[in-house]
Amino acid sequence: MTPFGMFHTAISLVAVIAGVAALVRYKEIATATSAGRLYFWGTVASCVTGLFIFHHGGFGVPHVLAITTLVVLAVxxxxxKHATFGHLSRYVAVVGYSLTLFFHMIPGLTETGARVPVGHPLFTGPEDPTLRAVVGVCFLVFLVGAWLQIMRIRAGRPLVASP
Structure with missing residues (x-):
């Protein structure tokens, strides 16, 4: 792994840890919290740095995922911040941020699983059926988490934020 790749990985790990911390502590990711802000900006940095990594010679699926993540983050x-979607705005924000956390899992699992353990990696590559199954389980976890977050919002529970 190149030094730039290590830097990208470190940023990504910080973002994921911040996102998980926000979910555990506040039950949602929001930039009104310090963990949410760290997640947001770490994810932006992860996507931007990821756009400059070319494993297979050119623009590919990982780059599309980075751009998609940036678009979902922006929405x-x-x-x-602006309640653009009226009464649905909090739902859009909460589910959108959670979706981007799921997006982190795809390259994270793919790259880590293709390298670890050294000499006998867990996955042969992006097309490995076991990897696809693990990503599928992560997607189910996202769906359940999004549903729980939606139910929490519908119950009228506000975000309890720290500065």
Missing amino acids: AYVAE
Whole structure:
């Protein structure tokens, strides 16, 4: 792994840890919290640095995922800050931020699983059926988490934020 790749990975790990911390502590990711802000900006930095990594010679699926993540982040941020979607804005923000956390899992699992353990990696590559199954389980976890977050919002529970 190149030094730039290590830097990108470190940023991504910080973002994921911040996102999980926000979910555990506040039950949602929001930029009104310090963990949410760290997640947001870490994810932006992860996507931007990821756009400069070319494993197979050119623009590919990982780059599309990075751009998609940036678009979803932007929509979630606008929904959170400007209530662009009216009464649905908080739902759009919460589910959008959670979706981007799921997006982190795809390259994270793919790249880590293709390298670890050294000499006998867990996955042969992006097409490995086991990897696809693990990503599928992560998607189910996202769906359940999004549903729980939606139910929490519908119950009228506000975000309890720290500065």
